Amino acid sequence: MAIILFKNRTVRPLTGNFAVSEAMRQINPDVVAAYPITPQTEIMQIFSSFVSNGYVDSELITAESEHSALSACVGAAVSGARAMTATAGPGLALMWEILGIASGMRAPMVLQLVNRALSAPINIHCDHSDAMGARDQGWIQVFAEDAQEAYDHLIQSVKVAEKVYLPVMSCMDGFIVSHAIDRVSLLADEEVREFVGEYKYPYSMLSKTVTHGAIAMTDSYFEFKHQQRLAMDEVKKAVEEVSKEYKELLESQGNLKDWEIEKRVLKFVEPYKIEDAEIVLVAMGSAAGTIKYVIDKLREEGKKVGLLKIKIFRPFPYEEVSKYLENAKILGILDRAETFGGKGGPLLSEIITALYLKGIHKPIRNFIYGLGGRDFNINHVKEVINTLERTLKGENTPFLSYINLRKDYLDTLQK
Amino acid sequence: MWELGAVIPYPGNSEEYKTGNWRTFKPVLHTDKCINCMICFMVCPDSCIIVENGKMIGFDYDHCKGCGLCAYECPKDAIEMIKERG
Ligand code: SF4
Numbered sequence: 001m002a003i004i005l006f007k008n009r010t011v012r013p014l015t016g017n018f019a020v021s022e023a024m025r026q027i028n029p030d031v032v033a034a035y036p037i038t039p040q041t042e043i044m045q046i047f048s049s050f051v052s053n054g055y056v057d058s059e060l061i062t063a064e065s066e067h068s069a070l071s072a073c074v075g076a077a078v079s080g081a082r083a084m085t086a087t088a089g090p091g092l093a094l095m096w097e098i099l100g101i102a103s104g105m106r107a108p109m110v111l112q113l114v115n116r117a118l119s120a121p122i123n124i125h126c127d128h129s130d131a132m133g134a135r136d137q138g139w140i141q142v143f144a145e146d147a148q149e150a151y152d153h154l155i156q157s158v159k160v161a162e163k164v165y166l167p168v169m170s171c172m173d174g175f176i177v178s179h180a181i182d183r184v185s186l187l188a189d190e191e192v193r194e195f196v197g198e199y200k201y202p203y204s205m206l207s208k209t210v211t212h213g214a215i216a217m218t219d220s221y222f223e224f225k226h227q228q229r230l231a232m233d234e235v236k237k238a239v240e241e242v243s244k245e246y247k248e249l250l251e252s253q254g255n256l257k258d259w260e261i262e263k264r265v266l267k268f269v270e271p272y273k274i275e276d277a278e279i280v281l282v283a284m285g286s287a288a289g290t291i292k293y294v295i296d297k298l299r300e301e302g303k304k305v306g307l308l309k310i311k312i313f314r315p316f317p318y319e320e321v322s323k324y325l326e327n328a329k330i331l332g333i334l335d336r337a338e339t340f341g342g343k344g345g346p347l348l349s350e351i352i353t354a355l356y357l358k359g360i361h362k363p364i365r366n367f368i369y370g371l372g373g374r375d376f377n378i379n380h381v382k383e384v385i386n387t388l389e390r391t392l393k394g395e396n397t398p399f400l401s402y403i404n405l406r407k408d409y410l411d412t413l414q415k
Numbered sequence: 416m417w418e419l420g421a422v423i424p425y426p427g428n429s430e431e432y433k434t435g436n437w438r439t440f441k442p443v444l445h446t447d448k449c450i451n452c453m454i455c456f457m458v459c460p461d462s463c464i465i466v467e468n469g470k471m472i473g474f475d476y477d478h479c480k481g482c483g484l485c486a487y488e489c490p491k492d493a494i495e496m497i498k499e500r501g
């Protein structure tokens with residue numbers, strides 16, 4: 001049996017990677033298979049020390065590639081073992097084939113994604129191209145703003161995955177969250193173990209004679225894909241159930257403030273100062289923290305600005321999104337990924353769909369920012385808001401803008 | 416049939432998958448020419464040659480895909496491929 005490290009709840013200064021490793025240690029999964037890739041490597045480095053020190057009972061498989069690592073997790077999950085892995089950017093790209101196999105075989109597992117740009121040019125820093133490239137592979141996708149959320153999302157994701165038999169990709173921004181030290185409030189080890197409970201898979205290869213991964217031709221493939229859509233439709237209910245349980249757990253010792261509990265439970269969206277907001281930004285991941293800071297400052301000046309943070313991108317919360325965005329005068333959608341040849345980024349398309357479904361038509365501007373880890377600081381948030389203000393005043397502004405592109409590069413386009 | 420994730424929850428079920436309807440040409444045996452050499456038995460990729468008491472007696476049409484290998488390899492031209500559909 002794994003050694004208990006934290007008998008009580010504790011608050012620690014941890015990087016996102018360390019916080020996630022602690023969550024994995026407390027979950028104590030049966031199988032962890034991974035391959036090192038920046039900026040995820042540290043998670044597995046820390047976790048492997050937990051394995052060596054007997055802090056977990058996990059079987060750690062150091063695979064020869066991400067393709068193999070995820071394959072091992074699929075095999076483990078359908079054998080009845082709780083499986084986890086972690087990767088980043090190009091590692092996720094190499095997993096691509098197995099992503100669809102994991103969701104198609106309805107293998108529940110949790111993958112910690114540390115968002116990293118895709119090559120080429122090679123780059124190790126944050127953007128969301130990796131997750132967005134995998135958005136249609138049948139995984140639930142959760143985005144964290146900071147290390148605390150990454151920790152809490154991972155624990156809750158285990159239960160969501162196992163309720164609906166779908167894999168979960170729990171995402172945090174590379175370096176910005178993964179390598180920055182944050183104040184992280186941890187649960188006691190026993191609390192997490194009790195919360196996640198025992199993994200039970202109805203078709204465990206170890207207990208029944210079953211065939212996993214069979215062929216399905218023109219006569220039946222389509223139906224199995226339809227089943228996956230139905231499973232995605234069940235996620236909303238599963239998230240509600242799991243977050244309710246997690247909320248009760250957080251409340252149980254009476255030591256956490258309400259806002260902290262609200263922030264830590266898994267949700268589809270997090271509205272920030274949105275009720276009376278005329279200008280509303282929509283964003284995912286760490287940018288939300290920077291945006292909130294700017295909103296607070298602008299609110300002091302009397303500007304009605306708000307944010308809708310998307311926490312769960314798949315399945316996309318169309319209903320909630322349209323509800324929160326209904327009253328805004330203008331929307332600024334922030335995409336940390338490109339869809340070359342598309343009208344804008346992937347988040348933009350979802351927001352437009354959400355509004356269309358409710359018959360809402362209002363001014364929207366799309367901003368692509370932060371590719372390859374390009375800085376997105378408070379000045380850039382102000383620039384976005386300024387563009388939206390000018391648009392509201394009737395000025396002609398481009399539908400799609402790129403934030404913080406280099407001036408010497410832009411100069412070359414003028415010629 | 417519609418188990419979670421296309422799981423097949425019991426063993427020995429490939430026989431239930433009737434591949435016979437993939438056929439365009441159907442093999443027909445002319446017993447008068449057959450010498451029971453069993454070459455067709457060896458070459459059939461789908462184990463569709465039915466043998467009883469050491470004699471080739473016909474085909475498993477539920478699973479024969481009509482590839483024609485048996486007819487091609489038969490040294491006595493005892494198997495004829497007849498157009499069934501298409
Ligand atoms: S190969 Fe021809 S001759 Fe030989 S057993 Fe088959 S049908 Fe008969």
Ligand code: SF4
Nearest residue numbers: 459479480482483485
């Ligand atoms: S046609 Fe092909 S599948 Fe059918 S019995 Fe002959 S060899 Fe077997």
